[in-house]
Amino acid sequence: MSSPLIIATLAAGLSGFSPPAVDLPSMVVTVDGxxxxxxxxxxxxxxxxxxxxxxxxxxxxxxxxxIPGNGGRPKKVTVRVPM
Numbered sequence: 398m399s400s401p402l403i404i405a406t407l408a409a410g411l412s413g414f415s416p417p418a419v420d421l422p423s424m425v426v427t428v429d430g431x432x433x434x435x436x437x438x439x440x441x442x443x444x445x446x447x448x449x450x451x452x453x454x455x456x457x458x459x460x461x462x463x464i465p466g467n468g469g470r471p472k473k474v475t476v477r478v479p480m
Contacts, residue, residue: 432458436479442473456480 422455436450445462452458458480463471 403453432460434478435480436460439476439478445472445474452480453477 432450432452435449439445439460439462440447443462443464445464446463448463450458450460456479457477459475459477461473461475464474465471
């Protein structure tokens with residue numbers, strides 16, 4: 398036996414009915430700037446591979462890179478730089 402809800406949903410879809418738009422709160426936090434330039438500079442300076450770049454509330458970026466080792470494990474380095 399089919400559910401009445403499924404039947405109503407199918408009928409509404411076939412009729413071209415479109416539900417009203419729902420205004421959901423945004424999960425995106427805006428900041429004054431981004432860390433892309435700071436991260437690029439750290440990668441260029443260290444020759445490492447970017448792991449992460451996070452903005453902080455004080456206008457800086459926390460950038461983490463992996464720096465290749467000499468045949469061993471890479472070294473993980475985290476630096477705080479201005480945005």
